[in-house]
Amino acid sequence: MSGTDHRIDPLTGTGAGPAVILVDPQLGENIGMAARAMLNCGLTDLRLVRPRDGWPNEKASRTSAGADMVLERAQLFERTEDAILDLTLVYAATARTRDMIKVIVSPTKAAAEIRGFKSGASGIIFGGEAMGLNNDDIALADKIITTPLNPGFSSLNLSQAVLLIAHEWFKLDSDFADSNLQMPDTRPATKQELIGLFEHLEGALDDSGFLHIKEKRPIMSRNLRNLFQRAQLTDQEVRTLRGVITSLAYHGNSSKKS
Amino acid sequence: MSGTDHRIDPLTGTGAGPAVILVDPQLGENIGMAARAMLNCGLTDLRLVRPRDGWPNEKASRTSAGADMVLERAQLFERTEDAILDLTLVYAATARTRDMIKVIVSPTKAAAEIRGFKSGASGIIFGGEAMGLNNDDIALADKIITTPLNPGFSSLNLSQAVLLIAHEWFKLDSDFADSNLQMPDTRPATKQELIGLFEHLEGALDDSGFLHIKEKRPIMSRNLRNLFQRAQLTDQEVRTLRGVITSLAYHGNSSKKS
Numbered sequence: 001m002s003g004t005d006h007r008i009d010p011l012t013g014t015g016a017g018p019a020v021i022l023v024d025p026q027l028g029e030n031i032g033m034a035a036r037a038m039l040n041c042g043l044t045d046l047r048l049v050r051p052r053d054g055w056p057n058e059k060a061s062r063t064s065a066g067a068d069m070v071l072e073r074a075q076l077f078e079r080t081e082d083a084i085l086d087l088t089l090v091y092a093a094t095a096r097t098r099d100m101i102k103v104i105v106s107p108t109k110a111a112a113e114i115r116g117f118k119s120g121a122s123g124i125i126f127g128g129e130a131m132g133l134n135n136d137d138i139a140l141a142d143k144i145i146t147t148p149l150n151p152g153f154s155s156l157n158l159s160q161a162v163l164l165i166a167h168e169w170f171k172l173d174s175d176f177a178d179s180n181l182q183m184p185d186t187r188p189a190t191k192q193e194l195i196g197l198f199e200h201l202e203g204a205l206d207d208s209g210f211l212h213i214k215e216k217r218p219i220m221s222r223n224l225r226n227l228f229q230r231a232q233l234t235d236q237e238v239r240t241l242r243g244v245i246t247s248l249a250y251h252g253n254s255s256k257k258s
Numbered sequence: 259m260s261g262t263d264h265r266i267d268p269l270t271g272t273g274a275g276p277a278v279i280l281v282d283p284q285l286g287e288n289i290g291m292a293a294r295a296m297l298n299c300g301l302t303d304l305r306l307v308r309p310r311d312g313w314p315n316e317k318a319s320r321t322s323a324g325a326d327m328v329l330e331r332a333q334l335f336e337r338t339e340d341a342i343l344d345l346t347l348v349y350a351a352t353a354r355t356r357d358m359i360k361v362i363v364s365p366t367k368a369a370a371e372i373r374g375f376k377s378g379a380s381g382i383i384f385g386g387e388a389m390g391l392n393n394d395d396i397a398l399a400d401k402i403i404t405t406p407l408n409p410g411f412s413s414l415n416l417s418q419a420v421l422l423i424a425h426e427w428f429k430l431d432s433d434f435a436d437s438n439l440q441m442p443d444t445r446p447a448t449k450q451e452l453i454g455l456f457e458h459l460e461g462a463l464d465d466s467g468f469l470h471i472k473e474k475r476p477i478m479s480r481n482l483r484n485l486f487q488r489a490q491l492t493d494q495e496v497r498t499l500r501g502v503i504t505s506l507a508y509h510g511n512s513s514k515k516s
Contacts, residue, residue: 008410037418039411065413101444101492108429148429152266153297155323160295160421167422171366171406201502210505223498231489240481244459247468248503249510 019045024128028059033159035070041166046074085192088120092141103143111168139225186234204249277303282386284310286317291417293328299428304332346378350399361401369426444492462507
């Protein structure tokens with residue numbers, strides 16, 4: 001299906017949409033097709049975390065079918081954390097059932113939420129072809145996007161997953177009447193602020209011995225991250241919580257100590 | 259994105275959906291990916307008109323990622339007319355503007371019409387990668403399906419076009435809730451548990467001096483209560499947080515103390 005109007009700059013009207021973050025993508029062909037699907041839907045902010053075959057990738061250019069401008073602007077990262085630092089609302093696209101307490105939304109709902117979100121930049125994290133997202137990446141996200149599919153055959157190609165969500169976003173090209181969180185005189189915390197909070201808390205808990213059982217540490221810190229993600233903290237609340245941690249860790253109940 | 263439940267036959271519930279007719283498809287890879295997208299969305303009736311590289315096609319099997327049952331059942335035709343003889347409602351998927359007087363519908367609208375159509379079988383005709391559908395093929399269809407896309411970059415990969423329309427069809431029969439909180443093996447905390455947590459935290463903060471400014475204490479503790487309310491904590495998480503408070507308050511960073 002074509003019909004491109006070559007008098008129109010492909011980048012017209014783009015820039016407001018969510019970032020697409022591909023974690024551990026394997027096949028250049030899929031990265032190229034994902035870039036093509038993004039530009040089809042007016043998205044241009046592609047971020048790659050550890051692409052298996054290096055970057056740039058010849059095969060990606062080939063399957064992008066002209067969406068080179070997306071590939072050329074793609075940013076490269078070593079860690080998922082670094083790829084989302086400037087974002088405020090982050091979704092993880094995954095179908096697997098996991099032991100995580102997290103809100104799950106459909107692509108349609110996520111698209112409406114992203115359209116209605118005016119307090120910062122947003123993004124969607126996708127896992128690689130072989131393994132999908134790991135639990136630590138999912139714990140970085142505010143919510144999970146799960147696409148309804150044939151339960152007996154629900155393995156979706158990476159670029160197809162990008163397309164379905166991107167297209168739901170594109171379709172809603174109108175001002176969504178939002179039912180936002182009431183947030184006077186403040187703003188949602190950025191991921192950088194949240195990750196700073198997580199690391200502060202985990203450091204204090206390392207010191208206090210709470211995380212001393214080594215094999216339990218990853219799941220324990222994931223659980224804590226997930227519960228704080230769900231609270232949709234503001235920047236002010238992050239500062240408050242850091243004060244709480246410092247206060248408890250340095251001055252806590254010293255009278256009870258020997 | 260995976261999550262296939264292998265106890266479920268992929269063909270369960272399929273059979274009622276529209277046929278997908280690919281006219282002059284070129285790349286086996288795209289036929290395979292189209293078959294995969296079809297089965298993702300519960301469609302199984304694939305019909306091929308003059309596939310360029312013959313049939314069966316090794317490359318199609320490779321990219322179908324397990325949707326071989328769709329490829330194996332695919333029917334082969336010499337003419338588009340022959341491929342739609344048994345159908346009653348036929349759409350042509352195309353984005354090109356043509357000199358034809360024909361109703362144009364979105365994928366969403368087409369999906370609803372197909373779901374509501376009880377007077378016979380339906381199908382959707384897609385053109386090949388290079389040229390799309392010709393006017394004679396379009397003239398065989400009742401209506402045109404045009405997908406809303408970036409007008410400056412609207413060339414959609416063949417398998418992506420199949421996916422978008424197939425998924426609109428699938429969504430209409432899905433009892434998938436738009437949003438829900440995933441909560442494995444646990445339950446939301448009761449208010450008693452929450453209040454216990456609040457009082458534990460506030461007591462520890464009284465001891466540590468964090469809440470020592472008397473006139474600020476009420477608003478500070480209200481802010482903390484609000485943020486933990488928003489997290490929709492489970493009973494297990496309340497216990498974890500109480501452990502965190504105890505650990506920080508009694509054992510926190512004692513090395514830094516005098």
